[in-house]
Amino acid sequence: MSVLVFVNPNEGIFPKSALEVSTYGAKVAKMLGVDCHAVTYGNVSDAELARIGNHGVKAIHRASGLDQPDNGQLSKVISTAADACGASVIVCSHDLVGKAVAPRLSVRLKAGLVTGVNALPNTDGGFSVTKPVFSGKAFATERILTETKVLSLMANSIPPEEIGGTAAVQELSGEFGTKKVTVKEIKKYSGSIALPDAERVVSAGRGLKGPENWGMIEDLANELGAATACSRPVADIGWRPHHEHVGQTGVAIRPNLYFAIGISGAIQHLAGVNGSKVIVVINNDPDAPFFKAADYGVVGDAFVVVPKLIEALKSFKG
């Protein structure tokens, strides 16, 4: 018996999400009194693999021959590793790849799946986990009824913990099938921090009055090392690109710090951001509903407040 985590390298480097699932998997393994294994693929340096061991993983199974495998191949890689280490719990990140791979794995292993898990399981008399539902308006406790369990872990649910361990790396061989989905092109947005990964986010809405006023929002984001985001109306009228739209029908985010500037706080917007740890609202309307969901609020004109805030941050950083 073991816990198996899927750590997905991005251009040979393990992102924070891989360290989060390693930490999560190691903690679940400890609860169950078993070891935590990891599965990965491709060309990853020993130094990178050592980081996974440092986060509590005891053994790493690597299918080194695979390059840009699709989700069908990845589900075969993970299920092969699960067989090899007798995994009873399999954890991957709730990201683009995890969202495609975990359901396949669930069917392949006939193992109950809960996606977007945000906390460690409860193993008293069964196996239950919690996850946000209704787009963050509530949480559900879900019980997995099968022997083998598959989980996908929501980003920012558990801080990575370095425990100083080492992992033995072994080659994983098997029949992983042919690639059916091929990558034709990758387009990078210039210079910006990717929204779903951002620790801090500065978001603005219709209160900014026009796209020409986003300069101060970008300045504030730069000062904070934050990504920029916007409300739905702003994306819909084309002031900002759609990939910046956060909310129930846009991107759902859970940063440590979320600034909402000139956004009233409609229930659909709140649903996408209320997983944020600290929320700061700047709005000239003291009755804006967003203040009810905020930790800190500033009632005032954004065009006066934001430049002052940038100045204050500059002098704070010295």
Add this chain to the structure above:
Amino acid sequence: MKLLVCISKVPDTTTKIAFTDGDTKLDEKDVQFIVNPYDEWYALVRALELKEAQGGSVTTITVGGPDHDPIIRKALAIGADDAVRVDAKAQDAYYTAFQIADYAKDKSFDLILLGKETIDYNGSQVGGMLAEMLDLPFVSLGSKLDIADGKATVETDISGGSEVLEVQLPCVISAAKGMAEQRIPNMRGIMAARTKPLNVQAPADVTPLTTITKYTLPPSKAGVKLVDPEHMEELVRLLHEEAKAI
């Protein structure tokens, strides 16, 4: 081209969520139900655009009781040709995917489209499960979709950018924002929807793999701490010392 679109029923986006029966069930009192926005605005509308451009048919499939008929008629009003309802309460994603796969397995659909997730359970599970059950390729979270020469070209948002993927039909694709623009049904569509076929099927026998035992609402915030707009250095101090966020 033969297209299948999976349609789910969800509470309207403005719904204030509350629970009953010892926090085990959504309180449906005063709740307006709609077609899951990702299923309707993006998957269904893109399917219709593809049919209009290249010919073919669009069938919708829903797992649920007769209370799902109004949202199915809405999908027909927007332009789907016919609809299938598997007459069973959807118990978990595996159960739902199994019903859809059981229907689709011998119908040779070229493309199965569905929203990237439902806005109630936020599972993102059914598409990948369907693909595995039907042994088809799967692309999730497509924000652009084109079909030519028996191949789908899908653009999908990745961290800090986007990637363009190519996949042979038949396949399963889940739709994210950007794949199409919402369509409002017109009067002719609404009239036509009344007489379009809505076929009700008995469910296949399958056991769910998970069950929801309890719902909780998020803890309410302690209350907002207001900072004087003249003193932004105070906000910076609070964020640093109290919230430890900077």
